[in-house]
Amino acid sequence: MLQASRIPPHCFHDPAIHAAEQARIFRRTWQFFCLRSDLMEPDDFVAQDVGGVPVVVQNMKGELRAFHNVCSHRKVPLQSEPRGNRALFCQYHGWVYGREGELIGIPHNAAFYPIAPAERRELGLKQFALAACGNLVFVAIEPTGSFESQMGDWLPMLQDIGRAMDDVHFECALPSASNWKWIVHNAFDDIHAQFVHPKSSLDTTGYVSNRWTFHPFDADTEGDAFPADYSRRHAHLEVTMDAASVARNEALWAEHFPSRAHAFDHYLHLFLYPNVIITSVQGYWYNIVRYSPVDSGHCVSHYRMVPARGAGGASSAVQPELLYRLALGSMLIFQEDLAAVEVAQGVIRSVATPSFFGQREDKILSFEKAYMHAMQAPESAHG
Numbered sequence: 001m002l003q004a005s006r007i008p009p010h011c012f013h014d015p016a017i018h019a020a021e022q023a024r025i026f027r028r029t030w031q032f033f034c035l036r037s038d039l040m041e042p043d044d045f046v047a048q049d050v051g052g053v054p055v056v057v058q059n060m061k062g063e064l065r066a067f068h069n070v071c072s073h074r075k076v077p078l079q080s081e082p083r084g085n086r087a088l089f090c091q092y093h094g095w096v097y098g099r100e101g102e103l104i105g106i107p108h109n110a111a112f113y114p115i116a117p118a119e120r121r122e123l124g125l126k127q128f129a130l131a132a133c134g135n136l137v138f139v140a141i142e143p144t145g146s147f148e149s150q151m152g153d154w155l156p157m158l159q160d161i162g163r164a165m166d167d168v169h170f171e172c173a174l175p176s177a178s179n180w181k182w183i184v185h186n187a188f189d190d191i192h193a194q195f196v197h198p199k200s201s202l203d204t205t206g207y208v209s210n211r212w213t214f215h216p217f218d219a220d221t222e223g224d225a226f227p228a229d230y231s232r233r234h235a236h237l238e239v240t241m242d243a244a245s246v247a248r249n250e251a252l253w254a255e256h257f258p259s260r261a262h263a264f265d266h267y268l269h270l271f272l273y274p275n276v277i278i279t280s281v282q283g284y285w286y287n288i289v290r291y292s293p294v295d296s297g298h299c300v301s302h303y304r305m306v307p308a309r310g311a312g313g314a315s316s317a318v319q320p321e322l323l324y325r326l327a328l329g330s331m332l333i334f335q336e337d338l339a340a341v342e343v344a345q346g347v348i349r350s351v352a353t354p355s356f357f358g359q360r361e362d363k364i365l366s367f368e369k370a371y372m373h374a375m376q377a378p379e380s381a382h383g
Contacts, residue, residue: 005354006368012179012348017375018296019052025274025374026051027141030150032276032290033057034083035306036135037167039064043087047079049292051141055128058088060099066139067101068126078125101125134162135306145231152231157270161278164262165286166315169306170323174334176301179348180275180293181371182341183301187277187289188235188363196340200332206245207267211238212363233273233370235363238266246282253284256318259311260284273370283308285323287330297345301334303327 011017027050034046034057045058047069056069056079069077071090078090078097089096089105096105102124109115115123129140131147136158138147148155176183186192213236241249246265262283270278275291288304305327307318357365 002356002358003365004356006365006372007181007354009348009351009354011375012181012345013296015296018293020375021293022052025371026293027053028144028374029274030129030131030138030140030143030147032272032288033066033130033137033139035165035169035304036064036132036137037165037169038083039137040167041085043085044083045079045086045088046083047077048082050128050139053141055139055141056088057130057137057139060088063099064130064132064137065099065101066128066130067097068128070125071095072103072123072125097125101127132162133158135165135167136162150231151272152234154231154234154236154270154272157236158272160262161270161280161286163313164260164283164308165306166309166318168315168318168320168323169304170320170327171302171304172327172331174301174303174331174338175294176299176338176342177297178299178338178341178345179297180291180299182344183291183299183337184275184367185364186337186341187271188367189361191360192340196336197333200329200336204239206242206248207239208242209240211240212236213238235271235273235366237269237271239269240266241282249282249284256322257284257308257310257316260308260316261311261313262308263311273367274374285318285326289334301338303331303334305330 031050033048033050033055038044038046039057039059042059042061045056047054047056049055054069054077055066057064057066058079067078067088069079071078071092073090073093073095076090076092078088079086080091087096088098094105094107095103098104103120106113106115106120129143129147131138131140133147133151133155140147143150151158260283264283266282268278268280268283272278275293277287277289279287285305285307288306290302292300292302294300305323307316307323310316
């Protein structure tokens with residue numbers, strides 16, 4: 001039996017909805033930001049927006065800190081590049097900030113301003129919550145709870161994955177003219193592959209069964225039955241592989257991954273609400289995709305392929321050329337997916353009636369109910 005989409009069509013193109021999503025969803029959840037290996041040296045930094053807020057995560061003498069990436073003086077970005085190695089100071093007038101965001105240096109203060117010590121203490125940077133989970137770094141602007149509480153039952157699995165990820169990786173950004181929710185829909189859709197990816201999709205002939213474990217936002221759940229915290233909104237797919245497929249992969253990749261820190265015998269697909277997917281085949285390498293909304297009609301999919309560490313924690317020493325070859329197949333699939341959802345985005349303004357989902361598409365409805373619950377919550381409620 002078909003069921004109507006819970007998300008009205010205008011939510012896929014309305015700028016006001018985009019602004020509300022930033023405030024009610026993306027600023028309240030712990031967002032995957034970067035890899036710990038991006039920030040190995042003092043003054044290494046990564047800068048990007050989280051929920052529409054410019055954030056810089058910087059290695060401050062060996063400790064990671066997340067700050068509002070805006071100088072207190074004339075409100076210009078402190079770090080203007082997406083990543084690099086540079087002390088935390090403003091390029092415009094040279095104001096310098098310390099480990100906790102405090103203002104520690106004002107060139108020519110006495111001659112040009114002057115700013116008294118009491119005033120200076122009020123001019124520190126806003127600091128945001130940060131959590132490192134192995135090689136995974138998360139940031140939260142206005143979190144509804146701790147990192148541990150929002151990850152909930154998935155935390156041990158995420159810790160295993162984070163510790164298993166190597167220091168080297170391949171990454172790219174794939175822009176698309178589509179609303180971010182189309183791409184999440186696509187990630188839960190296992191029907192489209194034969195039509196959108198007839199040649200590029202993964203060979204699944206050795207996949208014998210699958211089991212979804214996900215939040216209880218099923219199509220019949222209403223009102224007060226919703227769980228109170230975000231930790232119940234994640235989802236996990238485990239696909240069992242036959243013995244021949246497992247053995248074939250072991251033989252194929254033994255040369256490059258003689259051992260791995262977190263080995264398993266299945267395909268793993270972990271969705272971290274609202275916009276991150278981590279996948280892996282038997283723990284040889286991990287694909288991480290974060291869907292970052294730009295506006296109501298555009299999104300950037302940030303993709304990373306990270307090889308597994310050795311069982312003892314040592315780097316697997318995978319060559320960049322191999323990483324690139326492995327990533328090419330995934331990128332082709334992503335590009336085909338993005339082309340498919342861009343077509344939907346192109347006509348959504350003409351639509352007044354909802355989409356419909358069948359029984360096999362119930363996971364999309366689960367995501368939609370979680371989304372609508374967050375969007376309809378009172379502005380003061382953090383649930």
